[in-house]
Amino acid sequence: MKREQASNWSLEFENAIATSGLADDISRCISCGKCTGVCPVAAISPSYNPRQIIREVLLGNYERIVKSEEIWRCFWCANCAATCPSEIKYPLLMLYIRYFSMSHGAGKKHVDPFIRFVTKARKEAVTFQPGKPARLDEIRALRSSLGLAPLRIVSDKGIKEYQKLFEITGTDEWLKNYQETPEVPIDLSYLEGRILVQDDSISGSEREA
Amino acid sequence: MEEYQRLSLIDPQRVAKLPTPEKLFLFLSCTGSIEYPGTERAVRIVGEKLGIEFIESVDQTCCTGYMLTCNAVNPQLALASTSRNLSIPQEMGLDVGVFCNGCYGYLRELAHLLHSNPAFKEVGDKANEALGRVKYHGHTKIYHVQELWYRQLEKLTSLVKRPLTGLKIAAHYGCHYLANKDVAIDDAQYPTFHEEIYKALGATSVVYKERRACCGYSVGRGFTHREETVLPHITNKMLSAAAAGVQLMTTTCPGCNTALDREQKTITSRGKHVSIPVIDLSQLIAFALGAPVEQLGFKANTTPVLPVLERFVI
Amino acid sequence: MLNEGVLVVGGGVAGMQAAIDIAASGKEVVLIDKDKNLGGHVKEYGALFPDLTEGASLVEQKVRIIKNNPKIKVLVGTEVNKLQQVEGALKASFINTGNPQEQIFSAAVISTGFDNFDGKKYGEYGYGRFPGVITGIDFEHQEEAILKRPVKTAVFIKCVGSRDRSKGMPYCSKICCMYTAKQALELKKAQPNAQVYVFYMDIRSNFKNGEEFVRGVMENQHVKYIRGRVGKVIPTNGRLLIRAEDTLMGVPIELEADLVVLATAMVPSQATQSLVTQVGGKLDNNGFILPIPMAESENPMSLTKGVFYAGACGFPCDVKDAMNQGSAAAAGVLSYLQSNRGAAK
Structure with missing residues (x-):
């Protein structure tokens, strides 16, 4: 197997995180694995490993992070942050890693499904309002029966101000950029790993006995 | 459960510091308004019984x-809209009550x-200035309504009209509050503390293995990794609740509620039967306090709620 | 008037050793302890490193020497609430059996020891809540009963409160690696069929024969060491489900245990802080005694004029080290008294 070349590692990523102001100093990581031990995603797909992701960032193995499929799996449950002995806010780090990956044209397929929510929220200042008339009628009927407005109301003023925020915070431009950036095809090459027991029917206690 | 309650780690000092407000700004949740409007109604009902007026x-x-x-906008938009949204209660001189863990977590973190x-x-500040709004000073206090309910637990207990005797309830606290x-x-x-609330309502609390597990949504x-990770995760969680004999589960977040309630249909369709109604804690409290069932919006639930609750309706 | 009596605050092994060595040269010593008995934490410990002497028998030996030396006056159940520098001497106020007393001393040793980290601060491990979760200290206290109760699987969790800047202390408590290995060994000896796991981050066995001892536990007793800090303990089916990552394999793992032992940190004791600040000494960021720089003092244990310290009030240490420090502090006291008398004459 090809050895990883330390000369390929770059501090660009770690520095970018440090200046982002989003994630705390991740060099505090002591690689204890508590995060991975409580991670619901790692429990299902062990190739996603928060501790290892932090190590990749710290070592500067940035190729692998940017192209990684794994970084898109995090549920953002923050179990890791709640238990971390080094006070690393991993979910915020993950948020930043994903932005970083996107800035290299990767991961678009994991963001695309939400762009329609944003487009709609920009119009209504509310997220998730369904488009299908039948579903809307259902909601209207239920809300009315509870003595609530048929649909959640945001004033015209509120909507206008919300839309203005898209302009002044550069979100419109950001979205345009995002849509114009072509997706970089990811050439996935997993490292050979450990063979895992796949059969769920053998529970731990049965194996023990 | 009894013994865990006895050894509870609830911080009485933090609880005592919580206010018992007469007026509070109610921060509305998009998911709540659309998926489970009964939650919003229940929050108002419980507030009314406790003497809290919600202003929206x-x-x-x-x-x-x-x-x-979801990385679908830049961070600046979220920062600006938090600043803007929080300038509204600031101008009213009110603290904020939130009934969605998502809104709560994001507002607090941002x-x-x-x-x-x-x-x-x-x-x-720039955003608020451009909109002609006051600058958000950052001192508005943000509470999750569940905390305020717990703060007045004694009063709640005295107001119970439908003791939920024998009902086995389990909690899903939700990650973004914790x-x-x-x-x-x-x-x-x-x-x-949810278990203490169940007890106050006369119900029995049940502990299940995956009670601290996330909703996955x-x-x-749920949109990008549904088959790969979300469904196996929710299946695991709900099956562990079913194995513990849970009859009803409560959440404090419409998002969690959507995941845990709606996905049961899928789990069952894949051959693992699970049917545990999932409602908001405020809905449960409002119900026990005697609110008319039709005002609690249980029709919105995918897993039917009434079969477990109707026996308490006189 | 020169009073040559020496005060020793804290009658654990460090304080007892200091008292013994000072009194051996003929000086009067008052040894004070807030507890009812001498011996501090160690009197409740089982086998100690490096030679597996029983804690109780070590304390018995020291107590015997102290009792046989009329120069040492022992005041147990007594708390020193004031210690002040007064005209080149030290004035101590203490309450003994309800009576407030004051006494002038010419030198003092502070050996106020440490407290055990409260395991309840880790909600994820359920100490005090889930039956079967105990601390390493509980293990020492109830060793006989614990070794008798049959277990199929036992799990030791190291660094509970140590090396944790979020809920605990940032430092390494130094002794937990050794006593955990010892407890695992004792469990294996009592119950050879039990499966024993130790979750660790690093193995810090920097004591004489320490490395060999830990290797022996792995090689001869087949205790499994897993590198990773346990994420969560979940009570389930009457047992304790452990979730962690085997960080060497990069794999999340899960196992069920009947006994979980938390190696809790050694934290500074409350008593240390007020005494040290009263005599003009300083504490470090964690609340342990801040030593004066090595090149600025004649004795490694000196704190301020006439005041020395010894043992875990300075920083977590093992029993042997605590006694070494007690002896060093005694040497400091004696040479201080000698030079002070010279100056007085």
Whole structure:
């Protein structure tokens, strides 16, 4: 197997995180694995490993992070942050890693499904309002029966101000950029790993006995 | 459960510091308004019984946290809209009550970022200035309504009209409340204050293996990784609840409620039967306090709620 | 008037050793302890490193020497609430059996020891809540009963409160690696069929024969060491489900245990802080005694004029080290008294 070349590692990523102001100093990581031990995603797909992701960032193995499929799996449950002995806010780090990956044209397929929510929220200042008339009628009927407005109301003023925020915070431009950036095809090459027991029917206690 | 309650790690000092307000700004949740409008109604009912008047504003928009954490907008938009949204209660001189863990977590985290990072504060201030709004000063207090309910637990107990005797209830606390471990009123790793509320309502609390497990729906993985991770995760969680004999589950977040309630249909269709109604804690309290069932909006639930609750309706 | 009596605050092994060595040269010593008995934490410990002497028998031996030396006056159940520098001497106020007393001393040793980290601060491990979760200290206290109760699987969790800047202390408590290995060994000896796991981050066995001892536990007793800090303990089916990552394999793992032992940190004791600040000494960021720089003092244990310290009030240490420090502090006291008398004459 090809050895990883330390000369390929770059501090660009770690520095970018440090200046982002989003994630705390991740060099505090002591690689204890508590995060991975409580991670619901790692429990299902062990190739996603928060501790290892932090190590990749710290070592500067940035190729692998940017192209990684794994970084898109995090549920953002923050179990890791709640238990971390080094006070690393991993979910915020993950948020930043994903932005970083996107800035290299990767991961678009994991963001695309939400762009329609944003487009709609920009119009209504509310997220998730369904488009299908039948579903809307259902909601209207239920809300009315509870003595609530048929649909959640945001004033015209509120909507206008919300839309203005898209302009002044550069979100419109950001979205345009995002849509114009072509997706970089990811050439996935997993490292050979450990063979895992796949059969769920053998529970731990049965194996023990 | 009894013995865990006895050894509860709830911080009485933090609870005592919570207010018993007469008036509070109610921060509306998009998911709540659309998926489970009964929650919003229940929050008002419980508030009314406890003497809390909720003021809302039609100028309030989405908290924008969901879109931020799906990486579908830039962070500046979320910071600016938090700053803007929080300037509304600030002008009214009110603290904020939230009934969605998502809104709660995002408002708190983003308010913290605004407060602690001058560059982020400038983003918020500039936005409010451009809109002709006051600058958000960062001191508005943000509470999850469940904390305020727990603060007045004694009063709640005295108001119970439908004791939920024999009903086996289990909690799903939701990660984005507990993630605020430095302000949450209970131990973030093994909270028990919902169980105390069940007890006050006359019900029996049940502990299940995966009670601290996430709902799987946060940051949109339900759209991108549904088959791969979300469904196996929810299946595992709900099956562990079913194995423990849970008859009803409560949440404090419409997002969690959507995941745990709606996905049961899928789990069952895949051959693993599970049917545990999932409702909001405020809905449960409102029900026990005697609110008319038709006002609680249980029709919105995918897994039918009434079969487990109707025996308490006289 | 020169009073040559020496005060020793804290009658654990460090304080007892200091008292013994000072009194051996003929000086009067008052040894004060807030507890009812001498011996501090160690009197409740089982086998100690490096030679597996029983804690109780070590304390018995020291107590015997102290009792046989009329120069040492022992005041147990007594708390020193004031210690002040007064005209080149030290004035101590203490309450003994309800009576407030004051006495002038010419030198003092502070050996106020440490407290055990409260395991309840880790909600994820359920100490005090889930039956079967105990601390390493509980293990020492109830060793006989614990070794008798049959277990199929036992799990030791190291660094509970140590090396944790979020809920605990940032430092390494130094002794937990050794006593955990010892407890695992004792469990294996009592119950050879039990499966024993130790979750660790690093193995810090920097004591004489320490490395060999830990290797022996792995090689001869087949205790499994897993590198990773346990994420969560979940009570389930009457047992304790452990979730962690085997960080060497990069794999999340899960196992069920009947006994979980938390190696809790050694934290500064409350008593240390007020005494040290009263005599003009300083504490470090964690609340342990801040030593004066090595090149600025004649004795490694000196704190301020006439005041020395010994043992875990300075920093977590093992029993042997605590006694070494007690002896060093005694040497400091004696040479201080000698030079002070010279100056007085």
